[in-house]
Structures are given as C-alpha cells and as structure tokens.
Amino acid sequence: MLSLILLMILSLIAFLITDELIHKLKNLFINAGLYGIDLCKTDKNKIPEALGVVSGCVFLITCFLFIPIAFGNGLMDTQHFPHNEFAEFLAALLSICCMLLLGFADDVLDLRWRYKLVLPTVASLPLLVVYYVNFNSTTFIIPIPFRSWFGVSVNIGFLYYIYMGMLAVFCTNAINILAGINGIEVGQSFVIALSIVVFDIIELQGDQYKAHTFSLHIMIPYLATTLGLLKHNWYPSRVFVGDTFCYVSGMTFAVVGILSHFSKTVLLFFLPQIINFIYSVPQLFHFIPCPRHRLPKFSAETNLLHASRSIIIKKDMNVFTKVMLQILTLLRLVDFTEDNESITINNMTLINLFLIKLGPMSEVMLTKKILLFQILCSCVAFVIRYPLATYFYDK
Numbered sequence: 001m002l003s004l005i006l007l008m009i010l011s012l013i014a015f016l017i018t019d020e021l022i023h024k025l026k027n028l029f030i031n032a033g034l035y036g037i038d039l040c041k042t043d044k045n046k047i048p049e050a051l052g053v054v055s056g057c058v059f060l061i062t063c064f065l066f067i068p069i070a071f072g073n074g075l076m077d078t079q080h081f082p083h084n085e086f087a088e089f090l091a092a093l094l095s096i097c098c099m100l101l102l103g104f105a106d107d108v109l110d111l112r113w114r115y116k117l118v119l120p121t122v123a124s125l126p127l128l129v130v131y132y133v134n135f136n137s138t139t140f141i142i143p144i145p146f147r148s149w150f151g152v153s154v155n156i157g158f159l160y161y162i163y164m165g166m167l168a169v170f171c172t173n174a175i176n177i178l179a180g181i182n183g184i185e186v187g188q189s190f191v192i193a194l195s196i197v198v199f200d201i202i203e204l205q206g207d208q209y210k211a212h213t214f215s216l217h218i219m220i221p222y223l224a225t226t227l228g229l230l231k232h233n234w235y236p237s238r239v240f241v242g243d244t245f246c247y248v249s250g251m252t253f254a255v256v257g258i259l260s261h262f263s264k265t266v267l268l269f270f271l272p273q274i275i276n277f278i279y280s281v282p283q284l285f286h287f288i289p290c291p292r293h294r295l296p297k298f299s300a301e302t303n304l305l306h307a308s309r310s311i312i313i314k315k316d317m318n319v320f321t322k323v324m325l326q327i328l329t330l331l332r333l334v335d336f337t338e339d340n341e342s343i344t345i346n347n348m349t350l351i352n353l354f355l356i357k358l359g360p361m362s363e364v365m366l367t368k369k370i371l372l373f374q375i376l377c378s379c380v381a382f383v384i385r386y387p388l389a390t391y392f393y394d395k
Contacts (some may be wrong), residue, residue, distance in 0.1 A: 005218060006069050009226035014062040018055050018228030021030060022239060027056060034107065036240055040181060040298040040363050043230070045239065050107035055229040056100045059248070060220040063093055065105060069101045070217055082136045085214065091130035092218060092255040096248060098123035099172065103247030116243075117169055117255070123251060124168035127258060128161055144391070164258050165268075171257075172250030174273035177280060178350060179246070180236035180295030181305070181363050186230040188272065189249040193223045195269045195378040196256060211260040222252050235364040258302075268381035272374050276350035279333065283348050287321055294347035296355055296366070299329025304360040307346040307353075308337065314341055 001193070007106045016196075029035065029048035036049045047330040071086055076366045102119040105111070111119075138160035156163075179185050197219050201210040232239045236354040257266035267274070283290035290311045298304040312321070324342070346352045354369060356359070 003069050004213075004220075007066055007220050008072065010062055010066055010069075011221045014221055015224040015228045018058045018225045019060060019231055021054050021058065021230050022229065023052055025136050026051070026239060034242075034249075036239065039293075039295065041236070042300050042303075045055040047240055050104060050242030050244050050351045051232070051242040052229065052243075052248060053100065053107075053225075055225040055241075056096075056103075056244060056248040057223050058350060059098065059225040060093060060097055060229075062225070063089075063218065066217065066221070066234060085210070086129050086132060086261050089128045091218070092259060094126045095123050095168075096249060096251050098126070099251040103242070103244035106247070107242040107244050116173060120169045120247070120251065120254075121173045122163050124254065125248075127168070127255060128164060131164070131258060132161070154203045161258050164254075164263070167257065167263055168251060168254040170250075170277075171254045171266075171270070172247045174270060174277055175250050176246040177297065178273055180293070180349075180351060181235050181367050182235040183364075183367045184351070184370060185241050185249075186233045187225060187248055187367060188374050189245075190223070190226050190230055190375045191371060191378060192220055192224060192253060192269045193249075196253070196266065197223060199262070199265060199382075200260075208261065211262075215256040215260040215262075218252060218256050218284040222249075224254040235367060257262055265381070265385055268384055269378055270352060271377035271381060272370070279350060279353060280348050282324055282328075283310070287324055288345070288348070291347065294349050296354070299360070302360070303362065304368055305355060305363055306360045309344050309346050312345065313345045314338075314343065317343075326391065353355075359378040 021038070026048045029050065030046050033047040034049045038047055054084050067089070070089070071082065090181065099120065102123060106116065132305075138157050139153045139155045140160075141153050144383070175185055178188060196215065200215045200219065203212045229239075229241060229245065233241055252268055253270075254263075257263035261349070262392060275283075282288040289312055290310075291310055296310060297308040298305055312325075325334070325336075325345075332346045333353070334348070336343055338344070346356050351366065353364060354373075360371070
C-alpha cells in the first residue's frame with residue numbers, strides 16, 4: 001500500500017511536469033516542422049503535432065523511477081527477489097518504449113497503413129516472450145451454457161499468442177481510427193484507463209492481488225500524464241497528440257490486459273472502439289471508397305460540424321458493395337443521396353454516425369457526447385463483468 005501512495009505522489013509530479021513541458025516545447029515542434037492546421041476551425045494557426053511523445057516519455061520515466069520503490073525490498077534481500085515480476089515490469093516498459101519510438105517515427109515519416117499493423121506486432125514480442133516464460137497459460141474457460149459441448153476449458157496453444165498479438169494491434173489502431181476532433185483520442189484513453197484503475201481497485205481484495213497491483217503500477221502514472229496532455233488537447237486544442245500517443249496508449253492497455261490476465265475485460269472497456277471498427281470495416285477494407293481523412297466537415301457559417309461524405313460511382317460498384325449498401329440502409333446506419341451516376345454516403349465512423357443521428361453540433365459538444373457514450377459503455381462493461389458473468393462462469 002505504501003508503494004501505491006508513493007506512486008501517486010510520483011504521478012502527481014509527472015502530471016505537473018507533463019503540463020509544463022508541453023507548454024514549453026510547443027514552439028520547438030513547430031520549428032522542427034511538426035505542426036498541422038485544425039481543419040475544424042476558421043483560423044489557420046500552426047498547431048504542434050506529435051506532443052504525445054512528451055506525455056509518453058514522462059510516463060516511462062516515472063515508471064523507471066518507481067522501480068526501486070516497487071522492488072526495493074527485493075533489492076535488500078536478493079535471495080527472495082521477485083525475478084518473474086521484475087521481468088514482467090521491464091518487458092511491459094520495453095514494449096511501451098518500442099511503441100513510443102515507432103509511433104514517433106510514424107508521426108515524422110507518415111508511414112503507410114500496412115506498417116501500422118506490423119509495428120504493434122513487433123513491439124509486443126518482448127511481452128509475449130515474458131508471458132511464455134512466466135505463464136505459458138493458453139487455456140480458455142468455457143462459459144457454462146457451452147460446457148456440454150466443449151468441456152470446462154479449451155487449450156488453444158499457439159493460437160493464444162496470436163490472439164495476444166492481435167490484441168496489441170487492435171488496441172493501438174482502434175484508438176487511432178476514432179479520431180479527428182479535439183480531445184477525442186486523449187479523452188477516450190483517459191476514460192478507458194480510469195475504468196481499468198477502478199476495476200483493479202475492486203479486484204485488489206481478490207486472489208489476483210499481485211496481478212492488479214502490477215496493473216496499477218502501470219496505469220496510475222499513465223493516467224496522470226494523459227491528464228496533463230488532455231489539458232492542452234481539449235477544445236480548443238493547443239496541441240495535437242499524433243499517432244505516438246495512440247500507439248503508446250494502445251500498447252499500455254494491451255500490456256496490463258495480457259500480463260494481469262484480464263484481456264477480455266479490457267476489450268469490454270473498448271466497446272465504442274469495437275463499434276467504430278466494425279462500422280468502419282466497409283471503408284477500411286475498401287469495399288466502399290475511403291478517403292485519407294474521414295473527419296467531420298466544418299461549416300464556417302454556422303461553426304458546426306456535419307458528417308463528411310464519400311462518393312461511390314455506380315458503374316464501379318460490384319454486387320457485394322450493392323448488397324452491403326442495402327443492408328446498411330435497412331439498418332439506417334448510413335445517410336445517402338443518389339443520382340443517375342453516383343451515390344453519396346456519410347463516411348463510416350462513429351463520429352459521423354453521431355452527427356447523422358443527432359444532427360450537426362459544435363465540436364466541443366460532439367466530443368462531450370462521444371466521451372459520455374464511452375463512460376456509459378464502461379458502465380455496461382462493469383455490468384457484464386460482474387452481475388451477468390455469474391450466469392456464464394462459476395465466479
């Protein structure tokens with residue numbers, strides 16, 4: 001308990017340092033050519049990009065400084081030093097550090113999407129190696145209604161490692177594609193991190209005390225530095241976070257989910273991102289034309305955001321695209337107009353879906369409503385994890 005109190009003090013200092021560093025380093029990023037223009041504003045001021053590298057660095061340094069506190073007793077008594085726990089912590093930080101480096105490289109070099117899938121896989125390798133050495137548990141517990149067919153548990157072997165690698169890829173990119181308005185990337189990450197912290201605190205009284213303590217050791221400094229970044233990224237944004245922040249955040253969530261053995265619960269906290277990914281699939285896989293940027297369209301006259309749109313040329317449509325459009329129209333998930341030669345539909349993101357269902361709104365109001373949806377989904381996740389889980393599992 002003392003170590004957690006000291007960690008919170010360290011994290012408070014990390015928040016203040018993150019806040020101050022971002023304020024002081026903004027112009028340095030602009031001078032280096034790392035800046036962008038906010039397309040949802042009337043002014044065209046230069047806004048520094050990739051400031052997620054600042055919060056990521058402070059987060060990692062805070063975790064490094066915490067190592068002597070977390071493992072201080074073991075250092076005094078080398079015979080009882082917790083080597084396995086120490087290896088997990090270092091592997092977690094190594095994977096996050098790799099993602100920080102690769103994410104910043106993406107911000108600077110603007111890598112293609114195929115690399116965005118490869119990079120998290122490479123960065124998760126230290127994590128998977130330590131999991132293999134320390135646990136190598138590849139068994140899934142089968143829900144009670146299906147045990148008559150599959151038994152109590154199923155060992156899926158190497159497929160479990162593929163699942164964990166895919167979890168890292170999904171977490172990093174799921175945050176990255178739910179983006180485009182001020183505060184949304186950092187805001188959703190903050191809510192997910194806070195949900196994980198609450199879950200850890202609830203579970204501290206259980207038999208997985210060490211696993212959830214490990215998770216808190218990672219999540220508390222992450223939460224503090226993310227809050228420091230959110231202060232500058234909130235509407236009207238003074239900085240952009242870049243892919244660096246999305247990559248670091250996704251890997252951090254994957255790390256605690258895998259090494260603390262609650263990856264399925266982490267996915268429950270990603271319900272809005274899962275919905276956004278499934279809704280985006282037709283465009284992400286180019287069944288429907290997908291522009292480079294799918295952020296909402298800003299109206300300078302009304303200062304409101306409208307759903308952005310893509311054009312489908314009818315003569316280029318195949319049968320699969322036609323069927324997909326019919327299904328989406330039947331489910332009322334797209335808003336489209338058509339003429340003799342083309343069909344115009346909204347870009348398929350959760351942000352645009354909110355705009356076609358709730359109507360045009362200001363950017364800050366849209367961010368608040370999506371974050372409220374994120375919070376509601378976290379509440380649903382806790383209901384699934386606790387009351388409903390008893391119907392499917394013994395505990």
